[in-house]
Amino acid sequence: MEVYLDNNATTMVDPKVFEQMKPFFCETYGNPNSLHRFGAGTHPKMMEALDYLYSGINADDEDDIIITSNATESINTVIKGVWVDEILNGNKNHIITSEVEHPAVTAACKFLESQGVSVTYLPVNEAGVLEAQTVKQFIKEDTALVSIMWANNETGKLFPIEEIGQICKEAGVLFHSDATQAIGKVEVDVQKANVDFISFSAHKFHGPKGVGGTYMRNGVKLTPLLHGGEQMGGKRAGTVDVASMVGMGYAMHLATTPMALAYEDNHVRKLRDKLEDAILELPETVVIGGKENRTPNTTLISIRGVEGESMLWDLNQKGIGASTGSACASEDLEANPVMNAFGSDSELAHTGVRFSLSRFNTEEQIDYAIEVIVNAVKRLRNLSSSYAYAPETHKSGL
Template sequence: MRTVYMDYAATTYVKPEVLEEMMPYFTQKFGNPSSFYGISRETKMAIDKARGQVAKGLNCDVNEVYFTGGGSEADNWAIKGIASAHRKKGNHIITTKIEHHAVLHTCEYLEKNGFDVTYLDVNEEGFIDLEELKNAITDKTILVSIMFANNEIGTIQPIKEIGQICRERKVFFHTDAVQAVGNVPVDVKEMNIDLLSLAGHKVYGPKGIGALYIRKGIKIDNLIHGGGQERARRAGTENIASVVGLGKAIELATNDLEGHMESLSALRDRLIDGILEKVPYSYLNGPRGDKRLPGNVNVRFEFIEGESILLSLDFEGVCASSGSACTSGSLDPSHVLLAIGLPHEKAHGSLRLTLGDGSTEEDVDYVIEVLPGIIERIRNMSPLWSDFVKKGEK
């Protein structure tokens, strides 16, 4: 049986070029970068090189890049660090209802510790209202944290405009760009971004490594205390091999970004059109076109639940998800789908298919071929579908 991987938003494979670059740092070049002998200088130089590769991909200075243990740590550091460092100025933070849980749960933690958080609404396609953002900012606001692109429905926010509003109001702007980096252009200078989080395993790098961009001059408290690593900002002996892998992955991901976007968008639209055409009562969640991540497809099917679809797709060799991999064990409907206005029963019937560098037209066509039969079979067992048919509404 063939295997078709369509869950690139959950994680990617490590590209051979990335693994090749990493390998010597597991066995030969293993010196602690904080030591002073030759093999340690080699590892320090490797970290410096990787920092430069990430900085080039974001269009920032090398000294504005700090390596972390992943995207969630970077989100936590950005939000908690700004909140702690600027508490005397204010205790108000603004975010959205469709953020990754690394942001939402961090904000909930801060609410229990004396901070006020405004959770902005989004429209039916997942976009915030810029006027609502402007009106939400007060003299107590210290941070706005809005994700660059949504991990479930692919919505790309107007980041440059959000950053401009924050810059004008003298409020720090953090964006979780875990899904955006390597998939769409990201320029922290042009887009008025103060802090940005990214993760290696979303860009064909290793898991357990990420980075936080902190614009030069921003006061932010440390999240992890200990040694003087990362210029005394993030303690802990560096994960050298993974840092090297992240740098190489970012370099590869940004080398031909335009070509990557073009090919992936074509596959995405082929998959969307094929599903909507062949499966009755199916609908796209999120926007169309260039305001959607190139590889993101999120569709809902009425009268059934997404978990049943996933099991059937898995039987056919298709790897997919019903939403964020970080909440895949939850029986609750996606908070993102609820935020865009879907009732519980419709949110439960959604399927996320995300494409990547290993995706092909044959993969897309295979899913379009097997999915209609799966939906029909599950619907025939659904009381909701049976009632719908009995009413003569089919």
């Protein structure tokens, strides 16, 4: 049996989404900016896609949603756009973010630091969450932007976005949230959250890869990252990939209806909890950051004595795909930086395995995964020199 439990890295394109995309390759293939029927023929579905995107995040008609190539581009657009507008051409010089952001945010901030910008990386608490009051404490007169993720990609932990949004609004500071891991898992409502910008990627919610979006509140100014043609009203140059945009819109629609979110919160959560509880029955296992306040599909579990990479190897042999954390970080064997930020001890930081489910997982798959995981833990602990020398109490039952 094959079981895909790495949906925070990417998801399968929903076949219904793929169906919507197909006509835009060989039938309605005109450039949407052309005036003839081949181009204009794309407009109705593009408009429908935009409608789905607006309603999926509860954007106001006056707000903007810019189609990009992925969340990384969206994040860079916001951070570098604010840099140009508020720092290079303004009188501010400070950005606030957290220590557990995706590298798309962290690396963009590091680049800005190399250009003389002051960046504060706020720590998370023991539960892996950034407290809103910490943000308030660090906002200064010259703070141009606060960029805090909606949900963490490794733990699924949800950050207090509404509270942070309110704090930023009161302080007159622009607020960006990387909502890449939140859309389709929990409600993302840009009005309630008081965000000025959010970023997202379609492939995280059963849409195609290579397309994403930036939400911009009405009236907020942002210098574009890409200059060129007048596409997207001059806010993002380059011919729009119609098939991908249509796919993203439909994927957003399927993932954000109240019924879809209820399915995540009930069915997907139940499967995740079943898997997690079975692993937690093994001694010396712990959910990093604890169980509260997470996206319903994610668990990051530390299994003492079991190197994350070895575990993935064993699981892969049995047809199961999981991750040691962010896919972007898994090519090197560095300890998981997010686990480090949570204050895990250095041995534990190498033992995290992330399981991230989706609406396409079944109970039968989870039962199979549990059996494989339990056997893999037994095998790897028997081989582990550090676990073998651990006190007997650590090993009871294995």
